[in-house]
Amino acid sequence: MPTARRLAHEFLDRRGLTTVFGNPGSNELPFLAELPDHFRYVLGLHEGAVVGMADGYAQATGRPVLVNLHAAAGSGNAMGALTNAVYSRSPLVLTAGQQVRTAIGLEAMLANVDATQLMRPLVAWSGEPSCAEDVPRSLAQAVFEAELHRRPTYLSVPYDDWAVELTETATLDRHVQRGLTPSEAQLDDLAKRVAAAKNPALVLGGDIDATGLFDRAVALAEHLGLPTWVAPSPHRLPFPNRHRLFRGVLPAGIAPVSAALTGHDLVLVLGAPVFRYHQHVPGAYLPEGTRLIQVTDDFGAAARAPMGEALVADPGPVIEALLSKVPARTFEKDHVENPEPRTGEKALHPEQVFAALRGTQESDTRYVVESTSTNSAWWRQMDLRREGSYFFPAAGGLGFGLPAAVGVAMGSPDRPVVGVIGDGSANYGITALWTAAHYRVPVTFVILRNGVYGALRWFGELLGTPDVPGTEIPGLDFTAIAAGYGVEATTARDEEDLRTQLKATPDGPRLIQVDTEPTTPE
Missing domain, CATH: 3.40.50.970 (Thiamin diphosphate (ThDP)-binding fold, Pyr/PP domains)
Structure with a gap:
């Protein structure tokens, strides 16, 4: 009969999670034993660096990545880096070793007390299998939750579970897909509002780049001749920064954002929260007479926004609908020249x-x-x-x-x-x-x-x-x-x-x- 470890490795292999970033401790060794030869283990010397590397890898590949941390102490070391992965919406699957089941209640050395609470509220889901038989299903849930929410998840596994023999499980064959396509009526309504706007503007967020929509967003801006900003505090660049339509990165304060958008009757925000402010500069969220429509597949970002309307949907179909349903406008297609660099006096500027x-x-x-x-x-x-x-x-x-x-x-x-x-x-x-x-x-x-x-x-x-x-x-x-x-x-x-x-x-x-x-x- 296969062990929980072998079933876990098989599931990860089928899902393409064969690169593991980690820094192991004693609790993690039973999971890492018998790792298939074609798996790649990338060792980092500190858990913060481990999560940072995995975050970069996930953003570059656009795929979930497995991270193996050490119990409570190692997980704690990783939490600073985890905050970045949360807001970059990187689907990291964090696994951590746990003491043997009989030692957790005793709070033995290296026990992760109340493990499911440790990484909350940062992670989208956190769990610990109820028994060894639940290990494959719990691992699958951690992977699927990361994919569905596009956010890190966390799974703590008692290390004595890995050697337990189990029957084959249907979990190995599971697939979970994500789809948020807006209705035709929603697309028609949005297209009419954009077409009717006298001076619309476009604001793009990092999700546009992260989901492979960079070129399509450029096509939309050019099709409609839209002055285009990048949403405040960007972690990715969703638009060419020397493009004639590029207006820069919006400032990260309430009043400055409002000032920058003055004169636009409609602001269309794609793939960004509304907005991620930094400096506390209070004021009106939007100029008088300006309407804002946010399109995002992030439920939380839509729910917590302080102004405007939100359509919770994949921005991809929205972009395609606007390209086909809204008449084209003309603009000058070229790029802005780079200015001469400023020079330093005592060192390079x-x-x-x-x-x-x-x-x-x-x-x-x-x-x-x-x-x-x-x-x-x-x-x-x-x-x-x-x-x-x-x-x-x-x-x-x-x-x-x-x-x-x-x-x-x-x-x-x-x-x-x-x-x-x-x-x-x-x-x-x-x-x-x-x-x-x-x-x-x-x-x-x-x-x-x-x-x-x-x-x-x-x-x-x-x-x-x-x-x-x-x-x-x-x-x-x-x-x-x-x-x-x-x-x-x-x-x-x-x-x-x-x-x-x-x-x-x-x-x-x-x-x-x-x-x-x-x-x-x-």
Whole structure:
């Protein structure tokens, strides 16, 4: 008779979850035993880095990913990175080992007390099988819940369950599909309202890029000549940022968003919450006379929105309906030229670094960015025209950049990957360098070293608290740190040297440290 372990491995194999990101402890070893030879186990040295890598891998592939964590302590280490995966809507299937059943109530060492509550409310579903016979079904539910909700799930399994012999189960053959197609009447009504609007605008969210709708969203904007914004706090780029119709990323405050949308009688929001604010700048949610219609397949995002109307549906059919039902409008089809980069006095300005990246990297490069104080410089200089070109920590949790760059590179070996990471952010996920070196992942890390937490300084000014401690981080040498983890590392002396180094094509990971002047997000 097969064991629960063998049935679990068979189910995962049939579902294509054969890449496992993990950092094992004693409770996890019985699950990992007898892992099929064609499975790939990717070891991370800290659970935060493990989840960050899996998040990047899931976003790059668009598929669920299995993550194996250690009981309560390891799961706790992962929770910071998990917040980003929740808001990027990455379908991570988190599994964790649990003490043997007879030891849980005793709170023995490494028992995960009340395991199903540990990761809530972050995960979409959390469970622990009621008995060994329930292990295959529980694992299947964790996978299906992650796929249906497009959100991480969590399953704790007592480690003595894995060796229990079970009868074959129908769970192995199960398939669950997701479909949210709006009715023809709903599509007709939306098309009429868009066609009747005198000055409509389009706002796109990260879900457009994540679900493969980048090109279709561009086609819609061009078909209707719609000025197009990206929703606040984007973790993906759903529209070419040098396109003539691109109006930028909406500011992350209530009043500034309202001001930006002034003059538009209809705002159509596709694949985004309405809205993910950051800075507390109160005011009217929308300008007077402006109507907003949100189209999202995220039930929670539709329910919690403070204004406008919502259609809970897959944005894909909505885009196609608008393309066919609304008459075309004309606009000038070209791209906006990049401005000359600003220059620094004592070190390179971040715009010089980004201009160098734009001038040396392939047009299909994927950028994983975690340098929050340089956002305005980034959007001024980059020219991103391909889907899947931009990844950012969706919840703002630091430690995403380095691990996610590794995961994105492992998940998309056909495209170059560059991680653009601030020196403050890099420390939170630094152990990902070892994984990059160990698996020879072809990824370039560009570390912007300015010696400060630039975003905190900016917020200090906004909040009227410019004199708080803990915003300076001098003395960091990432070339030495990277060398210790086995990653080739250099320092760029000036802009010409940086361009020369960036033109080289690595066959494994490399790190380039660049001294830059402190800037603010603006």
